[in-house]
Amino acid sequence: MRWRAVLALTVIALAAAPATAEIKSGSEFLSPEMRRQQADETRNPAWFWVEQGEELFSRKPQTGAACISCHAEPKQSLRGAATHYPQVDAASGKLLNLEGRIEQCRIERQKQPGFGYETPEMLAMTAYVASLSRGLPVEVKTDGAAKPYYEAGKAFFERRQGQLNLSCQQCHDGMVGQKLRGDTISYGAGTGYPAYRLEWNDVGSLHRRLRACSLGVRATQFDYGSPEYLALELFLAGRAKGLPVETPGIRR
Ligand code: HEC
Ligand code: HEC
Structure with a gap:
């Protein structure tokens, strides 16, 4: 309940959430030392997952093709791929x-049992593929077929929820730069994920x-890969358009 104490006064002071200003990456809110650690491949533990992913990408399953046999030269062929996700599957x-x-490639094209969300294999593979887009700007589509998903994510972001009755927006627009339990509240951009969090001791x-x-905020936790979080992810990526992919990030 420490959040409640910290927030009580701040929330009262909040009027309508401000119009979205220029969004900055989560790493801008880290200490200079952690930013240096993120940038240094030898000191950022998340690179271990990237290396595991790279290894898995080339590994041939007993039956079926290795990822790399369809995606040759991944450093070129998959460079930029992560900047377009989430996207509507045609x-x-x-x-x-x-x-x-x-997961779709794993099951339908590699003909293997799915990795499953949040497994070490999926985290390693996602970290590896996303790392191939490091430095490239997020470029998700938010119009056309993506629009209803984007709108659902936006509504989620703005809706007050949980016992603390707070929206994402109240923290990630309204309290940006303020301290909460030792963290500095950022805009909630997803550009560093998968990321290594010290609190998790894991990616x-x-x-x-x-x-x-x-x-x-004592609200419903949705499942990994749930429609709710997917829509939210698209909205966050839409807000983060133009920011560089930083995966693998490191966070407190
Ligand atoms: C009570 C304030 C609060 C609320 C409400 C809140 N968050 Fe956060 N969130 C935090 C704090 C603190 C952190 C860690 C510091 C940071 O990166 O902002 C964080 C981190 C994040 C991050 C990671 C950013 C990064 O670069 O590592 C994302 C993404 C995020 N929040 C999205 C959301 C979304 C979406 C919602 C609504 C479901 C939400 N948050 C609700 C306080 C809040
Ligand atoms: C049998 C061939 C085949 C195998 C094996 C395969 N893929 Fe694919 N993959 C494809 C094709 C075809 C596409 C769609 C290409 C397109 O239109 O962008 C695709 C698309 C992708 C994309 C999206 C690219 C983008 O630009 O949006 C990613 C990421 C990906 N595959 C990763 C993997 C991974 C990881 C594995 C191994 C677990 C894998 N693939 C195995 C054929 C394959």
Whole structure:
């Protein structure tokens, strides 16, 4: 209940949430030392997952093809791929994030049992594929077929929820730069994920981070890969358009 104490005064002071200003990456709100650690491959533990993913990408299953046999030269062929996710899958009309696309290839094209969300294999593979887009700007589509998903994500972001009756927006627009339990509140961009969090002592997906925020306000935690968090992920990516992909990030 410490959040409640910290928030009580601040929330009263909040009028209508301000119009979205220029969004900055989560790493801008880290200490200079942690920013240096994120940038240094030898000191950022998340690179271990990236290396595991790279290894898995080339590994041939007993039956079926290795990822790399269809995606030769991944450093070129998959460079930029992560910047377009989440996106609407043309065949099914469903919103897929990068994890969803990888799982689809794993099951339908590699003909293997799915990795499953948040497994070490999926985290490693997602971290690896996303790392191939490091430095490239987020470029998700938010119009056309993506529009209803984007609107649903926006509504979620703005809706007050949980026992603390707080919206994402109240913290991630209204209290940006303020301290909460030792963290500095950022805009809630997802550009560093999967990321290594010291609190987890592990790499986790963006949806794991979203679950932590839902729990923080005592609201419903949706499942990994749920439609609710996928729509939210698209909205966050839409807000983060133009920001560089930083995966693998490191966070407190
Ligand atoms: C009580 C304030 C609060 C609320 C409400 C809240 N968060 Fe957070 N959130 C935080 C704090 C504190 C952090 C860790 C510091 C940071 O990066 O902002 C965080 C981190 C995040 C991050 C990770 C950013 C990064 O770069 O690592 C995302 C994404 C995020 N929140 C999204 C959301 C979404 C979406 C919602 C609504 C479901 C939400 N948050 C609700 C306080 C909040
Ligand atoms: C049998 C061939 C085949 C195999 C094996 C395969 N893929 Fe794919 N993959 C494809 C095709 C075809 C596409 C769709 C290409 C397109 O239109 O963008 C695709 C798309 C993708 C994309 C999205 C690219 C983008 O630009 O949106 C990713 C990421 C991906 N695959 C990762 C993987 C991973 C990881 C594995 C191994 C678990 C894998 N693929 C295995 C054929 C394959």
